[in-house]
Amino acid sequence: MNHRTLLREGRQSLRKRLLTTLLVPLTGLLIFNSLITYFGALIYANHVHDESLLNDTLTLVQMMATESPDGGVSPQAQFLLEYEPGGHNYFSVFSAKRGFIAGNPVLQPPGKLFPDGDDSDQPRLYDVQIEKRALRAASLVMTNTRDPSDQLLVTVAETLRDRHQEARQILFLSIPAQTLLLLVAFVLVWLGVRKGLRQLDPLTMQIASREHDLAPIGDENVPAEILPLTRTIDGLFGRLRGMLALHERFIADAAHQLRTPLAGLSVHAERAQASSDPETIRDALNHIERLIQRANRTSSQLLALTRAQTTEHEAGDTEPLNLATVIPELVGQRVHEALAADVDLGYEGPSGPLWIDGDRHRLQELLDNLIDNGLRYAGRGSMITVSLAQEGNEICLAVEDNGPGVPPAWLERLGERFFRVPGAEEAGSGLGLAIVQRIAEWHDGRARYMTGNEGGLRVEIVFPIMQKP
Incomplete structure (x- = not known):
């Protein structure tokens, strides 16, 4: 009976179990790898957009220093700063003396607008929320070229839409490649399992070819993973050999020990049948009785010896x-x-x-x-x-x-x-x-x-x- 017939009978398949055991972790690995890819792409997109946001802030500061000394922003520049195909970007300009000048008055960094001792020439990045929108903003304090005693706070902010969209695009581009890699890995695993299980065929044929041979299988040409099974089978064969040896010894002992009393029974039975003398018949019957007792004692002792020769201890024996x-x-x-x-x-x-x-x-x-x-x-x-x-x-x-x-x-x-x-x-x-x-x-x-x-x-x-x- 081959393995296909056994499968049709509803038997559990080791190959199916191995493949299922491997497929579930591989699928989980694909999901985990996709999450890592997405968050990695999001980190990369945040880094790129943060650099772009810093550059936009520096550009706005330079433009205001050269083209708008009063701190104002031209309509063309305002349109470019606020334009976003799928949403809206923001900017704001605050004066230390005059307050809000241009842009969105809600957009301002947390804490003081003009912190003491803030003379950095690089914008600072932070997260802010406007109109229930999460924004990434960059702010820089500049000196008002028209009034050197005044300071301007220039802030540029953008929504996170583009960042997440780029991360999703990278994820969607990587999923087909990862899925293909998973399928190739699964096919290779399937072929490997199939080839590995074929190594059991010689062992199966070797055991199937035996009829009454209970010799040990041995460890030669047996895969290491199967050794516990073959050694267990060898142990079973050894116990069976011991039991068969006990049975054979019991039969031989019984034949050896019962031959004499049975022969004596036959002789004295013939004596009793052939004689009409009561004394001879009585003597023959007495001999028959003693021989029967001897045969009973011998058979009882043979059984006792067979039980005593069983060396295996089972739970509850002692x-x-x-x-x-x-x-x-x-x-x-x-x-x-x-x-x-x-x-x-x-x-x-x-x-x-x-x-x-x-x-x-x-x-x-x-x-x-x-x-x-x-x-x-x-x-x-x-x-x-x-x-x-x-x-x-x-x-x-x-x-x-x-x-x-x-x-x-x-x-x-x-x-x-x-x-x-x-x-x-x-x-x-x-x-x-x-x-x-x-x-x-x-x-x-x-x-x-x-x-x-x-x-x-x-x-x-x-x-x-x-x-x-």
Whole structure:
């Protein structure tokens, strides 16, 4: 199924999302750039018009000094000063002695008309408002050539219309170019995204070509942005390989362990069918019952071993457990069974709490296998002691019996699957201590096997201690 078919089904498109994610900022960038262009053009237009306004003021001052010594302005000059195609410009002339002389009497700078000590030969610029119109004005104080003791204030002002119009013209001229640049950038981005996504095609084909291959994809020829995804897939493949390996091992173990009891069942069933002797039939049925019990125990232990070999921890699998409370409770559940087997089962431990982060059900299975091992191999009249002790930052759970024990040469192999000490008379599957060891490892602990103080077997499970929650 290709990407076009997926799009028709309403699937989200990574290409569309990338382009949308890029188009929105690019559009915003165009608007922002247009604003910058407009205000930049307005600043430039203000600068040009301010220069022109200063020149007009100086020209008017020179004209009045040479052509109108009395401070008046000719009608022709007045028309030129006030003319504006789309509005109206203003000028005014004030005398320090006579007051208003010509132009618009409202047009005057803020503050004093003739500030003290103002002998500058350059006009000063300021903003003013007349008839609800915003104006830009320039004023200059000159000496009245007809009366040297008198001063004239000459002011020229213009509306801001031309300035904004020029800024808009610059903006309208730049928008097509910016829009074209944006479209070209968008096309380049689209082509880049399309080409970039094509780099995923070999990886897609590589994964699609697999049938039952769960080997890691690896990091070779994988883009850096995709590495987290491929490594997550590799992690998933690894967990699947582990699960499949557990299933295959369970099938192999089940076939290995159940072959003998099933064969025995077949033999004794044939014996019972072929014989008419009640004793022979009863003996065959007794053998069948024992073989069924053995098969049930073996299948239960195989399932327990499979669960114990699962090393992954999920949320909620563990909880704070006080072994000083949990272990005596679990031991107490086996006392009646021990009494029936004529075995003295006891517990020794501290009164204070000993906390671990663990799973109560797995701990019960671990302790049950250790006690079962003692009940099976220590024999009647023996003693089994379960003890707890703190060793630095660790907690040691020990189960010791005073039975015949295990020769030192075989102690290191006690945690192996299906291993049974040569010469052992009691029947067993060889899975009990393997389950114990796997459960200990699941709790980040370890199992130790040694000879007890009275010659029997001592098994120690060491857990990392947990501070009180």
